[in-house]
Amino acid sequence: MSTSSVARIPGSDRTARWVRADRDRLIHPNLPSGLTERTVMVEGQGCYVRDSSGRRYLDAAAVLGMMQVGHGRGEIVQAAAAQLGTLECFHLWESMSNDKAIELAVRLGDLAPTGLDRVFFTSGGAEGNEIALRMARFFHHRRGEPERTWILSRKTAYHGIAYGAGSVSGLPVYHEGFGPSLPHVHHLTAPDPYQGVGYEGEDVTEFCLRELRETIERIGPDRIAAMIGEPVMSVGGAVVPPPDYWPRVAELLDAHGILLIFDEVVTAYGRTGHWFAAEHFGVRPDLLVTAKGITSGYVPHGAVLVTEEVASAVTAANGFPIGFTYTGHPTACAVALANLDLIEREKLLDNATATGGHLADRLAALSELPVVGEVRQIGLMLGVELVADKTTRTQLPTGTAPVAQALREDAGIILRGNPRSLLINPPLVLNRAEADELADGLHAVLARVDPDGRVRP
Known part of the structure; x- marks a missing residue:
């Protein structure tokens, strides 16, 4: 089925067909073979993106650390x-x-x-x-x-x-x-x-x-x-x-x-x-x-x-x-x-410093949580180190993937992680209200993470 014909199919049926076609046709980087779920993005504006089911997410990863001016800029x-x-x-x-x-x-x-x-x-x-x-x-x-x-x-x-x-x-x-x-x-x-x-x-x-x-x-x-x-x-x-x-x-x-x-x-x-x-x-x-x-x-x-x-x-x-x-x-x-x-x-270099500093101040409270070892920040580039034990500084046995998934599903926040850390690289147009939304979502999810890496309901 062509993309244009899929686009004319309404709502959930369209998403289901896109997901099925994705599984059948696309090779994704870093995708475990048993994972069949897909999130199909269809729209972006500012610091937010929307999937094919209509859900909106805060793009705290700036896609892959590149969306400086935000999504949907008509000037570009x-x-x-x-x-x-x-x-x-x-x-x-x-x-x-x-x-x-x-x-x-x-x-x-x-x-x-x-x-x-x-x-x-x-x-x-x-x-x-x-x-x-x-x-x-x-x-x-x-x-x-x-x-x-x-x-x-x-x-x-x-x-x-x-x-x-x-x-x-x-x-x-x-x-x-x-x-x-x-x-x-x-x-x-x-x-x-x-x-x-x-x-x-x-x-x-x-x-x-x-x-x-x-x-x-x-x-x-x-x-x-x-x-x-x-x-x-x-x-x-x-x-x-x-x-x-x-x-x-x-x-x-x-x-x-x-x-x-x-x-x-x-x-x-x-x-x-x-x-x-x-x-x-x-x-x-x-x-x-x-x-x-x-x-x-x-x-x-x-x-x-x-x-x-x-x-x-x-x-x-x-x-x-x-x-x-x-x-x-x-x-x-x-x-x-x-x-x-x-x-x-738009003086986005200044905003990276100011809003990045505000976000770092908000995220400093994360260090009180058992699984947060350190919060690092320079401009609008931040890392949250997750640990199973603060004394030994050992990483979570599950890595950070389950936490990133919970952030996406429960808080509507998209970011990426490596085995040790959550990586936060939002668009440079991020404002304080959006930074607060990001900080609140991170705290709500990380407060539910156990030292074994599992995220409590």
Whole structure:
């Protein structure tokens, strides 16, 4: 049955047919094979979405951490429609270009930390990290150091599911059963002050810096191309590192000629209260990968910002030999420009700081609950660590999935979690009343969670 014919079927029958067609046809990421339920979303406005049965939910995940300006923004629809009616698609291969790609590149260079003036467009975060990894190795190759192939990453990191991006991701699920990963990748200990596991009683930054120095010495500084890291680990649990961690890492890498890649796929475009989290930590990476919030998810798009030094090396001679079909897609660039206009005009960076602070104040009371170990916050990026025991800080035996499900079903709140933490990344347009609704719903559900992970009725 076609989508148009399904759309003409009323109410519950339409939902049932959509659900049946979904089960028969779609392959979902991270969906257990025995789970037959589906929630079919059909509408969104502001911080809310509505499913095919008419129920409204607070989208506390901003879809997947990308809906900065909220759902249903007519300004973005108009920008896309205007571009589709003018020049819907073109490419940036060789000497070809288009006006919207040029305008967006200039805009991003103006917003980025000083020195990140050059732009390579992609269609998303995993593509961006692939490009950054390739550029890092190619940079050293072009400068006469082809033996610099090693990439340093961190345990529990997430950089996407493409081959290279998945290889530098530190979560086991992206390695088990998929065959060999990219060679010459080493995963370091991530700075996680709450867990404090594996630091041998040492200061978190001191431990991580010592491990980094020893790793550089063991591999050889002249064999390492780059280190990649999320300024704030998102999928890892909204883990905010100590303030001295990134400045000291950047200084050590620079001393050995090792490039620093910041994966800001989640943190860029206002999520932390800054255009880029690099500003918060006072660090200028050599390559900065963005996606998600660049268009608020209205269309797929991404951008890798690089220094002139890196750009000049990788584009010398015959140029950088890698590109995508949709690199610099003019409609995606037009949407990004309209999205950035909204973020700037509506002062959403300020709102991320103010409303994020208010939400953190409201969620502080969660720490009194037996299963809440810690609430972390930077801007409108928060993590709620759930524990079976506050003394040992062990995670719930069931993980956080049952809690996230209860939040959706009982409180009408959509968010995501990892085995340890609930991840809260609402749209940057979230207001105080919506933040209070989110806080009230979280408290009502988490107060019913037992140390074994079960949610009481």
